[in-house]
Structures are given as C-alpha cells and as structure tokens.
Amino acid sequence: MNNKVELVCPAGSFPALRAAVDNGADAVYMGFRDGTNARNFPGLNFDERQARRGIEYARSKGTKVLLALNTYPQPQTWGTWTHAVDMAADLGVDALILADAGLMRYAATTHPDLRLHLSVQGSATSYEAIEFYREHFNIQRVVLPRVLSMPQVRRVLQNTRVEIEVFAFGSLCVMVEGRCYLSSYATGESPNTCGACSPAKSVEWSETSRGREVRLGGVLIDTYKPEESAGYPVLCKGRYLINDDLRYAMEEPTSLSVLDILPELVRMGVSAVKIEGRQRSPAYVAQVTRVMRQALDACQADPDSFVPRSDWIAALDKMAEGSTHTLGALERQWQ
Amino acid sequence: MKLSLGPLLYFWPLEDVRAFYREAAGWPVDTVYLGEVVCSKRRPPKLEDWLAIGEELADAGKEVVLSTLALIEAESELITLRKIVENGRFSVEANDWGAVRLCAKHDIPFTAGPHLNVYNQETLVLLAGLGAQRWVMPVELPRETLAAMQAGRPEGMETEVFAFGRMPLAFSARCFTARAHNLPKDDCQLRCIDYEDGLVMRSQDEQPFLTINGIQTQSDTTADLIAEIPDMQSLDVDVVRLSPQAHHMGHIAAVFHAVMAGELSPEAAVQKTTRLTAGTPCNGYWHGQAGMNWTAPDLEAVKE
DSSP states (O other), X not given: OOOOOEXXXXXXXXXXXXXXXXXXXXXXXXXXXXXXXXXXXXXXXXXHHXXXXXXXXXXXXXXXXXXXXXXXXXXXXXXXXXXXXXXXXXXXXXXXXXXXXXXXXXXXXXXTTSOEEEOGGGOOOSHHHHHHHHHHHOOOEEEXXXXXXXXXXXXXXXTOOSEEXXXXXXXXXXXOTTOOOHHHXXXXXXXXXXXXXXXXXXXXXXXXXXXXXXXXXXXXXXXXXXXXXXXXXXXXXXEEEETTEEEESSOOSOEEEOGGGHHXXXXXXXXXXXXXXXXXXXXXXXXXXXXXXXXXXXXXXXXGGOOOOHHXXXXXXXXXXXXXXEOGGGSGGGO | OEEEEOOOOSOOOHHHHHHHHHHHTTSSOSEEEESOSSXXXXXXXXXXXXXXXXXXXXXXXOEEEEEOOSSOXXXXXXXXXXXXXXXXXXXXXXXXXXXXXXXXXXXXXXXXXXXXXXOSHHHHHHHHHHTEEEEEOOTXXXXXHHHHHHHTOOTTOEEEEEEEEEEEEEEBSSOHHHHHTTOOGGGOTTGGGGOTTOEEEEOTTSOEEEEXXXXXXXXXXXXXXGGGHHHHHHTTOOEEXXXXXXXSHHHHHHHHHHHXXXXXXXXXXXXXXXXXXXXXXXXTTXXXXXXXXXXXXXXXXXXX
16 A cells, blocks of 8 residues: 555634644645735735744644745845745745746755755646756755646656655645746736735625625636525636626536545555635635545555545535536536 | 747637748747647647648758657557657657657757746756756746746756746646537547637636637737846846747747847837737736736836
C-alpha cells in the first residue's frame, strides 16, 4: 500500500488555522498579509507575530505549516517578495509554496535547505515542466492545476519523483491557474499581479427591474432573479450571451469534490490532497477538514470497499459554491 | 526595431492558412511565428504543413520561429513538442516550462513566449542562462514594469511587446466553443473552424466582453499600441508583435511599419488602425489599468 496521503487545509486566519489543526489536518497552508499570496483579501492572512503564533499552535499538535508565496513579483516591488521568503525561512515553515521561477531561484539560492513546493499558480501541467523545476530548484512537491484528467494525472505520477498534490475540495478555477488574466482585464488586478481574483472593491450590486445585477469593473456579469441565490461574483461563473443564447458560458457556480474518486487517487500514489478556501470562514474549514479527515482515513484503511457516506456528501455540498459539486477536469466529460 | 507576426491563434481551413502566409511573405514584417498554440486537435495544419509554410517565408527573407502549445496535458502533445524543439531548421518560441526544459537540454536558442509568466528580471536572467534570446512580455504587464525590466535585462536579450490583436487572457481544460454548441470536447467536431476571429461572448446588456476561442479565452477588444511606438523605441523594445486577425493584416502591418520608420505620425496611424480592429481598441494594460480600457492618445488634440 502507498504511504500516508497528507491532508492539506487552508488557514486564512488564526481561528481557521486552529479549526484545521483541531479537525485533523496533516498540514495547513497560510500566507502573509499582503500581495505576496494569491488570497490577498482584506482582513485575511498573517503578519509575522500571528504567523509565529500559528506555527507554534500547529507544531504543538504535530501539524505542518506551509507558506504560500504564490504571486508574481515585478521589479518595482521585488524586495517585498524576497523579504517574505527570508521571513518564512526565519519562521521555520515546513515548506514554501512558490509560483514565480525567479523567486524560486532566489529561494533555492538563498535558503538551500528550505523545502520548496511548486504552487498551482506555477501552471505545471506536464512532467516535463515539473522536472524542470526539480532539476533547477529541487522542488519536492507540485500542486497540479485543475486541468488534467485522471489518466493524465497518472501519467504525470509515473514520470516524476516529485510528490503530487491535487485539489480535493473547494471553489473550482475553470482556467489554468497562473495563466488567467480575466480579472485584470476587467478590474486591473489579477491573481498573478495582486493575489486577487475579482477584487471586492470592483464589485457593484444593484437592484433593477430586471433583477439583482452584479458588475465587475463595470461589466455586467450576471443578473439574479429574486428566488436565485447569488455567490461571490467571479467572471468565469457569470451568465453571458453567446449566439443570442443566455448561459453559463464557462462554468456554473459549483465546487470541486473528489470524494467519489478518492480511492483511485490514493492508489495512484498522490502524496497530498488539498482543500481550497483560505478566504472561507473557520466554520467552513472545520467542517470540510473533519469530513475529509474521516473520508481519507476510511479510504486509506480499506480503499477497495470505500464508499462516500451520504452524510459526508451532504455536509460538503452545504459548504460548496452553488451547493453542488463536480469532478472538474478529472472527469473527461466535464471538459 | 523589428515587426513580428505572432502565431495564428484561430483555427482556419488549411487553404486559408496557406493563403494568409503567402500574402504575409510580402508584408513588412521581419519575423513570423508559426504553429498551433491553442489546441492540439486543430489539424491540419500539421507540423509538416507549418514547416513547409516556414520554408516559403524564410525564402522571402523572414525570420521564422515555431511556437509551442501553451497548455500541455496529453502525452501526444509532448511528442509534438519534442518534434518542434528538435526540428533542426527554425528556432522555437517556448510557451510552457516543459518546452523551456527541452530547448535547454538540446542547446536550442529560444524565445520565451508570452505564456511563461516572465514578471521580473530574476526570471529573465534564469531564462537567459537556459538559452533564451528573446522574451515576450505577458500582456497584463504595464509600461512601468517594462521600463524597469529594460533597465536590467541580461546582455543580448531581446524584448518583444504584444502590440496589436485580441489578447489571450486564459486557458482551460474545457473547450468553450464546444460547450457553446452543447458538444463534449472529445466530440467537438472542430466547431472553432466556423469562427475566423473567435466567438463573441456578450454581457446581458449586449456589450461584447470576451472572445471564445476553443480552450482559450481572449479579450473582445483588440489591443492597439501603435501610438506607443515612439515610447517603445525610447525603451529599446526590439520587436513589436501583431497578432493575426482574419482581415486587414497587411494594411495593419504597413501602418505599423510606417510609424516605426518615422514615415507616419502615431496620431495619424492610430486613426487608421482603430478602424481596422476586429473588436473595439484597448490599451488599458499598457497604462496600468483594467486591460479593456481605452485611452485615446492625443486624439482629442487631433480632433479639435
């Protein structure tokens, strides 16, 4: 049987970190309170003092701490990112999650003993790309973009010794992570440049005779009827006109959940499964971590007879965008 | 300063592709990027077809570069990638770090394409060490970043700016053209061949917003930086890229060339090119704003 699969959970704040640790996370991932990470939202993330406190708490319970520095620094602000790398090394995190090749070069040169993971924002979708980062920076793990089918994930696993981490649950990026400028096209800020997708300051809601309209950077991305619930507005999950047909042109509001195929992922040899949602509440983190812990334990104990429990599915759907889930690109049909 | 024709991002019938490049041989462009960047199912043209087109363009005095697929998922795509890298005739534009690895392994000089996410000098120095001779700035970066990059770029590294065309904004595993036709990707029937400049996606208040191009999402607006050419010249930009659209490309290339040669004022040129764009013009990214924005450069003065 394979080695233990690590459950990696989001920590957008100290209460969320505690919720993840207390509910069975093997590792938590966090970011600093600025544009150096891809969840740069007001009120989220950690300053140095809080990070120390978080790491201390996680360590006391045997949980690892990973630090995400997964945006792309530009020359004018390069120093902010290298300072963040140095601070993370000083804090003694278990690994850095990096996207930018230049920053990876800095980290590998300056802190050769620091364990490096390639972020999903690094857009490495093939073993050739992953091997590039291993050869040059000795990365130990890669988080796969949500674009590969199951056979393609297997193919990657068979052709690299870098550990593979896949997303298990949470909001679904429809586009290849790290290569999506939709947000900056409408608002001027993107995940790559600012750590923000559809920044709150660019969102406008208005009640009209047609319904509740939501605009991003002035562009009408959806209109909700009174009985429809509205999620956080992102460009790729709005309704648009194509050939005069009004539809979810890219994707409907839904979340990724791999519960149904967990045994296959475990058998295949993935090293870690990740829960998305550093921007979500501590209650979300607690609930999703608890369910995934139980599921992963059951699956690893006896993958052949693993069946997702209906109460797990119900609990996760309650936390999901649009209260529904999909396997995303892992399932060929979705593509 | 040189002028380039970026890779064709749409799927056109083979005869149209051949005809387009036969004409391009006579346009004032120095470099032509060839090959499929968006979707590996788009064949023909096969690699052999692209190589044949490349020979004709080389005979016409053009520098020919083979562009690689931006999103690589399947083993078959890696096989094609290796063939491109090892073609032995033309240099390569690497659009993925796997392509960079292969170019470096085979000691092949390459262009770091716009999809590699080169956002800082450290990345550029890394690429230079691996054999990159040119880099294409990601479309979302502003002039201010370009200026900072130019101030510290490695010796011999050329800089190319995407200056005209609908901008590639995102890639997905999902094919949105197939989805628009209620078809699964595995049975897409190559419907993108019906949309020579992509399929427009409009907001519910009828404003054109994005362009669907298979697994790629583009802007609906067309980037037009012709008015910034003097600024680019002062920043020592080496290559200005025009991304193909179905109509007026020869005319557009001629106008860009005239501005670069100092034969036409940027103010007069922008009046010409903005009439020829597939979508309405934009230059927001250049000015550090939302990419879809358009700031008419000095046009007010011209009108008055």
